[in-house]
Amino acid sequence: MFTYTIKRLLQSLIVVWAAVTLMFALFFIIPGDPISLKSGEKSLPPEILDNIERKYGLDKPTYVQYFRFWGNLFRGDLGYSYKNDKSVNTILHDGLSTSARLLFWGALFQLIIALAVGLTSAIKRGSLGDRLGTVFSVGIQGIPVFVSGLLAQYLFGVLPFQLGWDWLNFFKPWPQTWTLGVIPTDGWKGIILPALVVAVVDAAFIARMLRSSLLEVLRADYIRTAFAKGLSARRVWFHHALRNALIPVVTVYGTSLIAIFGVAVQTEKVFSLPGMGSTIADSALSQDAPVVLGLAIVVISFGALVNLIVDLSYALIDPRIKIDAKAVH
């Protein structure tokens, strides 16, 4: 298990290096350059552009910039934004906490929704709840986040405000103060809509997955045996069926946590949250390479870490699954 973990960690480091190198190369391949982008409608004199290039070290050959980037990275310095000269370290520090909170609440809401819908659909198969769950699952997945986000803002923000129903107005600023890292201490309403928008996209898919998995497990012989032994329905469903049905769902849930990052990019933009997602989107558009590369390192590392955790968690959920170090070798 230890050897396997170390090996996977090393693999992850190589993935991070390769991905960041590829992105670094891409910034030199795609047309346009970040300094020219600054001039926009009004041209800047060449001497001013030279000043700016010197300031960011862009006057140096590409390979020098590349090695300087990694050199600085090892010293913990990710450089400065071309757009507003802000330290990428500061951007990461600020953005990471917002994104982590959004992911936490999004993942939690996702789990609650998926379990509620998936279980209801499976247990009450063919019922109105099951049919509604199916419609919800199929319908919600087809709606892009920028549509669902703006729709949520209108239905739970603009409309209630205009009608004077402030109790239904959930479109509020993102909380400024937190306790225990993730519990808002002011304006908790601000987390509801963004977290729900993040949650519902993959929650629908996970709910469908859970439903199928549960139905399959419920048809298994050992479930019939469990019922025949006289165990209560609750014990059979939750102790025997759900536990086994969760294995494929955990895989999907882990993958969806990575996918949530993609959803969070759009959600943070639609809700103007100061997270890493919106920063990545804005920085990529303005070819702000230091910010994109810095954030990419975090996102890719997060993806690699989640994959590792998912793999290791199999053994915890199902004791029949053991990571065999020898087999890995």
Add this chain to the structure above:
Amino acid sequence: MKVQKLGKSAAVLAALALALGGTVVSAQAAPATYIDCQLFGAGEPDHIDPALTSTLVGANVATMLFDGLTDTDANGNLYGEVASKWTTKDGAKTWVFTLKKNLKFSNGEAVLPSSFVNGWKRSMDSKLASEVAYHGDFILGMNAYSTGKGAWPASSVVADDKAMTLTVKMENPTADWPSIVGHSVFSPIPTTMIGASDKVEEDGTKLVGNGPFMLEKAITKRAGGEVVIVPNPNYGGKASLLSKVTFKISSDVNAAYNAFASGQCDNGPIPAGRYSELLGKWGTKGVKTTLGTDYWGFNWEDPTVGGTKNKYLRSAIAKAIDRDQISSVIYQGVRKPASGLLPPGLPGYKAGQGLTSSRDLDGAKADYKKWLDLGNKTPAPIRLSYNDGAGWDKVASIIIANLKDVGIPAKLDPFPADGTYFSKMRKGQGQMIRAGWFADYAIADNFLYPLLHSNSIGGDNLERYSSSTFDALINSARSSTNKSFAQSQYRRAEVQALRSDVVITQTVNRGIAAVLAPSTSVFPITPLGMIVFDQIVKN
């Protein structure tokens, strides 16, 4: 049953949470504060440091934090802000500004002529690498300093703190210098900011100005962040009626509008295509025509549309364009049809300087026939070049339909939205070129010289237009201290380019449009597009 129980529990929790949330929200409201969701509604500012900001929105906050020698009021009139008067000698080659006494920075330090020297020395420093440092090139020897090739031109900017005068020597006669020096890059700084880096704005205590407001805290220049300013207790002018202004930064215009419409802000931006609907709903108090013009230019070097031999084709196109349709369909009246390159409100503006300001279909057909009669054949579809992804395709589509009525074939020519459009146009890759300009300072020269003078080819003269007649008119206007003569030369130059040569044809004048909460009773905007936050009145 279980689901029902869960539902009841959730309902109780939700009710409790709603009650708590409602309390928090109502506690946030306070009188005389102003929350702005409009200014940074489309994205984060680059900077709010006056030495560095190159965007209108960034400069808007900078002008609230710093007062320059001069400024332009909401009616477009130039007035002395820190300067009480100014005089020139040597044919506008030397300017002497006399400063008001007893003005202070927010930290209590006196605003002196040397404060301007310190400010300019910082903003033009090649190491700071400001994008707007080139505005200093009007000053003798400043270009060498700002490009790192020379020392600070001490003899060109001379401060006399006892006499409270600042003497500035110009590279060339510059009659418009009092207007130009109102740009935020020419702001003064206190001694505490000498040599301050480009990150000084991130510490609210270090970006110290002499304007009506000061930073309350460090700014967060990112979507979801905010910039908060409060009145400067040492301000020498009229105090603001607001006790605090919070600029919310959004990354999406629709979300910024929704934030306004759900009660989070006192104003908000208008998403594209919703001008009529939302201005009808919220009123037009936040609408103002500003000193900007959209136009289409003709590549002067293009064999089909360029040069003197194709003037009739260009005039046919100019006459065929339905500016009213562009104004009403695309901008729903917020951007008005333009009648020349110089916009209304600019000193020296004269209406009707363009070839035409309304559609003249018969004239267009007649001119097109004249062009064909000169031996030209129906051209290949004329390319309407524009930067994709910014909605210009809609304007171009209207023009293509307009041209079809005359029989002139045309097609869309989108360039990728990767920021390279203008550099490609500068190299002559366009045919009929989408362009626009917003004034840096309220003077005619700021439009005509960069956009059409042959010295600006490779820069903002996207059409690569070269006319010795036009150049001579501009050169004579620039060097004259006789205001009326200069004005007449600028007008003649505008006519030369737009009517005689038809190198560009204007479409609409730019404008600002914000939606305001009913509580905002006064919302002044200058023609340069600056919202005067210290004069906002909120009931």
